[in-house]
Amino acid sequence: MFYGLLDLSFWGYVLAALFMTQITIASVTIYLHRHQAHRALDLHPAVSHFFRFWLWLATGMVTREWVAVHRKHHARCETSEDPHSPQVVGLNKVLWEGTELYKAEAAKADTVDRYSHGTPNDWMERRVYGAYPNRGILLMFLIDLLLFGLPGITIWAVQMAWIPFFAAGVINGIGHYWGYRNYETPDASTNIVPWGLFIGGEELHNNHHAYASSAKFSIKQWEFDLGWLYIRALAALGLARVKKVPPKAVLVPGKVKVDLDTLSAIITNRLQVMSQYASNVVQRVHREEVQKARGAYRHVLKRARASLVREDSRMTDEARRRLQSVLNDSQALQTVYEFKQQLQAIWNQRSASQEKLLQALQEWCRKAEATGIRSLVEFAQTLRSYSLQPQPV
DSSP states (O other): OTTTTTTOOHHHHHHHHHHHHHHHHHIIIIIIIIIIITOOEEEOHHHHHHHHHHHHHHTOOOHHHHHHHHHHHHHTTTSTTOTTOHHHHOHHHHHHHHHHHHHHHHTOHHHHHHHOTTSOOSHHIIIIITTOHHHHHHHHHHHHHHHHSTHHHHHHHHHHHHIIIIIIIIIHHGGGTSSBOSSOOSSOOOBOOSOHHHHTTTTBHHHHHHTTTOSOOOOSTTOOOHHHHHHHHHHHTTSEEEOOOOOOOEEOTTOOOOOHHHHHHHHHTHHHHHHHHIIIIIHHHHHHHHHHOOHHHHHHHHHTHHHHHSOGGGOOHHHHHHHHHHHHHOHHHHHHHHHHHHHHHHHHOTTSOHHHHHHHHHHHHHHHHHSOOHHHHHHHHHHTTEEOOOOOO
């Protein structure tokens, strides 16, 4: 019994640990995150309950508490009310004490009451999973000991550390501090690579904050979302139904009239539109200005690159002053930056009628094409070809 009922080799124990942690991260990303917190997909009741049971064994987390804390994170992101923002409390705090931050927020009755709507409240949740979360962890310890013997203690320790470190620490910490961004969301979320095999697609955190209700986190062709692979497998077996994925822009060749279809398509794909504007207009003009610049001003221009595309709410006063100084010295950058703000302002006019928004978009395209700035003209012409289509699953 020293090596348990299975009596595996060394690599057998390693694979067993990885297999069990993969079930855990799949339970978190598919059940807790995409299904319960954001309702991005439906799960077969048997699959849903299996994930609940496994999370009780492997983490001791209670569905309503996890969902409530996560929803509050989205609602109050990067503010003093965010349960775990490294921008507020520091990266080290979230990375190494993320579980403590989660537990502190989950203990607040008002947070759970306000943000946990729609989570399970059946007999098992009330009398077992929610009432005795630590007993599941103890049961998992006994199961590991029985199956794997003394090596099972190490396997159990790895299981217990997996979510606190990779999810509560890495994703909530590094995922809001360091990495690349496909979209300039108002928060500090980033995408992290190459962590996919460890955290099931959750590393694509900026993509998730851009499209929180999407069941699919990968956007770029080279991004890999392991959780999405699991979801597609479940869907193929009739055990899951995807409800929403990121919108996909459709460009109609020869379409030049800016109509309500164009307006709707641009608003629906506004994050992608701004991402394209940043890369195809702002950064292109910036490169041209850097090539022409000389001496110290060239260095100043290079430093301004990130600020030119950064979300206003994420800029410090000092960054704004430096940016304004650069804009004052470059008419081309001043123009494309102002057009960026004007384009964003169109879909931020929440109380405006469709007719007024359409007029604003038509005027934006007309003025952009009249600037004579090649990249801006080409972008405005591309906007005219936008159209809507049903979201593919």
